[in-house]
Amino acid sequence: MPISKIRPIRSYVLRQGRLTKHQAEGIKSLSPLHAISFGDNILNWDAIFNRQGKRIIEIGFGMGHTTAEIAETLSDSNFIAIDVHSPGVGNLLNKIQEKNLKNLKIIQHDAVEVLEKMTLDESIDAIHIFFPDPWHKKRHNKRRLIQQTFLELISMKLKKEGYIHIATDWEDYANWIIEIFKNNSMYKAKNIDFSKKPSYRPKTKYENRGVNLGHQVWDMIFIKS
Numbered sequence: 001m002p003i004s005k006i007r008p009i010r011s012y013v014l015r016q017g018r019l020t021k022h023q024a025e026g027i028k029s030l031s032p033l034h035a036i037s038f039g040d041n042i043l044n045w046d047a048i049f050n051r052q053g054k055r056i057i058e059i060g061f062g063m064g065h066t067t068a069e070i071a072e073t074l075s076d077s078n079f080i081a082i083d084v085h086s087p088g089v090g091n092l093l094n095k096i097q098e099k100n101l102k103n104l105k106i107i108q109h110d111a112v113e114v115l116e117k118m119t120l121d122e123s124i125d126a127i128h129i130f131f132p133d134p135w136h137k138k139r140h141n142k143r144r145l146i147q148q149t150f151l152e153l154i155s156m157k158l159k160k161e162g163y164i165h166i167a168t169d170w171e172d173y174a175n176w177i178i179e180i181f182k183n184n185s186m187y188k189a190k191n192i193d194f195s196k197k198p199s200y201r202p203k204t205k206y207e208n209r210g211v212n213l214g215h216q217v218w219d220m221i222f223i224k225s
Contacts, residue, residue: 023090030093036080038109043118045078048105053078054125059111059145060132062204064092069202070128071104077125079104082111112150115157124157127164130201134170146177148184155186158224163190165221167201169210174218187222194218 019027036048045055054077061067061081071079081104083089089108096104107114132145146166154164164187168174174194181187197203197219207217 023087026090026093034093034096035106049078056126058128063088068095071101073200082107119157121156122159125162130167134173162224167219169215169217181222190221190223194220
């Protein structure tokens with residue numbers, strides 16, 4: 001199925017922040033062990049992890065706390081986590097080493113390009129996107145990751161009955177996401193109650209603070225038809 005050209009507008013602004021010594025050391029010493037370089041080579045999951053298992057991509061992992069915990073919980077699945085920000089990459093590399101996680105690797109690059117250039121069609125079991133930037137100002141909505149062109153790309157890469165799980169605490173973005181999926185015949189909603197959190201996704205510190213202030217969190221799971 002042909003897809004529309006992916007928009008060149010980035011869904012992120014590259015703000016690297018200040019690397020701690022521990023994060024910088026993690027990038028330097030642990031990247032050869034736990035990171036995959038971006039390139040034109042197609043990802044060979046079985047070879048990368050030296051085993052078979054469900055293939056899950058996480059897009060935008062922040063500081064990596066949730067990513068490491070999910071990989072530890074879903075130990076039979078293999079994870080590739082993608083982000084562009086160095087502090088989070090360094091932090092997650094250290095966590096992989098500390099927890100001795102054999103089922104989690106990192107790619108530090110733009111996720112859309114990784115999907116386009118390194119991912120075979122119908123090869124992914126699931127995609128996780130937790131708390132993406134809501135770009136809440138109306139003039140910035142075009143920067144939101146969840147757009148029709150992105151769903152077309154994801155649909156090509158997911159296996160049949162593969163799922164995409166998106167969590168957000170921004171109501172306007174949640175409504176935006178639900179509406180886009182509702183008008184897309186490639187997906188069907190798995191969960192009717194979008195406020196129910198799946199057991200495998202732990203609450204983040206940021207999320208707990210928001211919940212204590214009365215903020216709602218939406219966990220939206222859609223299955224490729």
